[in-house]
Amino acid sequence: MIRIGSLALVVGAVLTSPASAQSDLVERGDYLVNGILACGNCHTPKGPSGDIPDKAFSGGASWDEPPFKVTAPNVTQDKETGIGNYTDAELKQLLRKGVKRNGERVAMVMPSGFYEIMTDRDIDAVIAYLRTLKPIKNAVPEPIYRMAQGHPVPPGGESPYTEAMLSGKVQQGFYLATIAHCMACHTPMGPQGLEFATKLGAGGRDFPGAWGLSVSRNITSSKTKGIGGWTDDAIKRAITQGVSNDGGKLNPPMGFHYYATLAAADLDAIVAYLRTVPAKE
Ligand code: HEC
Ligand code: HEC
Incomplete structure (x- = not known):
């Protein structure tokens, strides 16, 4: 019995090749980003019938409120106007801690405090999926911060x-x-x-x-x-x-x-x- 069990394990390990592990990760990221995380709710431009699919993730909603005037930026892989230059580590820091590549804290409308809880696998899945987004060139206006930005973390969500x-x-x-x-x-x-x-x-x-x-x-x-x-x-x-x-x-x-x-x-x-x-x- 024990022998059969371990043989099954070995076969399982052979079947899970690095390429299929990566595609599982991208699939999980797609499920999260376009589902429960609703990243496009802010980052995708909207037309009269909702999301504009061929402009998905290229920059979306704007806010002009006492703490900030910001537009949800382009998060496609474009290097100039999107996030193509972010490393995976920088993206992880942005998502969980709300700190951008340039060291600035994002406007608190980006719900990074709610992503502190994300499991390592789910964070990796989100990043793997973002890497598959075709680059779209679209610059959004620079953010204006009118006070220091907070990073509200909901109770119970303090760590992964x-x-x-x-x-x-x-x-x-x-x-x-x-x-x-x-x-x-x-x-x-x-x-x-x-x-x-x-x-x-x-x-x-x-x-x-x-x-x-x-x-x-x-x-x-x-x-x-x-x-x-x-x-x-x-x-x-x-x-x-x-x-x-x-x-x-x-x-x-x-x-x-x-x-x-x-x-x-x-x-x-x-x-x-x-x-x-x-x-x-
Ligand atoms: C971006 C803001 C936003 C997010 C995120 C959001 N909601 Fe809502 N939700 C609303 C608003 C606004 C309404 C009321 C819409 C209306 O009146 O037309 C609403 C309505 C609802 C209703 C209907 C309540 C009623 O009395 O009819 C439920 C249930 C609900 N939300 C649950 C959830 C759950 C669960 C989540 C997370 C998975 C969620 N919402 C995420 C903004 C949000
Ligand atoms: C409620 C709206 C909202 C949601 C939901 C949201 N974001 Fe954001 N996001 C923003 C805003 C606004 C900014 C820009 C803040 C600023 O410029 O200070 C931002 C910034 C970013 C940045 C930094 C980009 C740069 O150029 O530095 C990345 C990456 C990002 N968001 C990815 C995501 C991902 C991935 C999700 C889903 C897991 C997500 N966002 C969900 C509003 C949102």
Whole structure:
């Protein structure tokens, strides 16, 4: 028995060649970047019907707010106007720590604090996928910082998860909801920043855009104000199809177009986690 077991292991090792390991990594990165991470929600320019596919990742949304005036930059592999000159190590530092190649801290709208938790494998997968993006030449305006930029990290997301920490369903859901920065949009902003300690998931932030004004909603387990009274299927429909419990259509920037590709197990895990978010009225 032992002999057969170890033979199977050897055969397995031979089958996992470096080339197929790399393509697994790119596939995982594609699933994350174009799904739960919704990087294109900010980095891809939008037309009347949403993302402009042949300009994907070449620079997108702009913000003009008290702390900064910035545009989400070109993250294609173009060397001049994109991130083709970033090394993998520099990209890792940018994604997890929010520090650019030139040493400056990115505007805090880039949710790098929510990527501190990313497993080493997932960070590597995201970078491997970014390397496959065809270079598009498109320069966005230089950022203007009007104060020092913070790096808000959500509670529980302070350091990278290991694969072992992803064994439980609720933990897995917490991990996915964190890298998706759900709570960055769904937690109110106070004078000290996002009010994670007291109002996690309570909603109420304004998101003006081409769609008019969207206000993020209460996604805590409150039965009256949140999603505590909804069925699992209703929560999944809101996340992946943008349809609320009462049948009403949801607008961007809620990322349902991206979340539509979530694997069933990942969606189950997110719902299991949302059920544990303490009710806020
Ligand atoms: C909520 C909007 C938003 C999301 C989501 C977002 N970004 Fe960003 N990102 C920005 C903004 C804005 C900047 C530029 C900040 C600045 O110039 O200070 C930025 C900067 C960057 C940079 C630095 C580029 C440079 O030229 O230095 C990279 C790389 C990057 N983002 C990659 C990603 C990836 C990969 C994802 C998904 C995992 C992602 N971003 C998700 C808004 C976002
Ligand atoms: C970029 C900001 C943003 C992100 C990221 C985001 N949401 Fe939303 N979400 C919104 C906004 C805004 C609305 C309300 C849209 C509207 O009213 O048309 C919304 C609506 C919802 C609703 C519907 C609630 C209701 O009462 O109808 C649910 C459920 C939800 N989001 C869950 C999530 C989850 C889970 C994640 C992470 C996987 C997430 N959201 C990520 C902004 C965001």
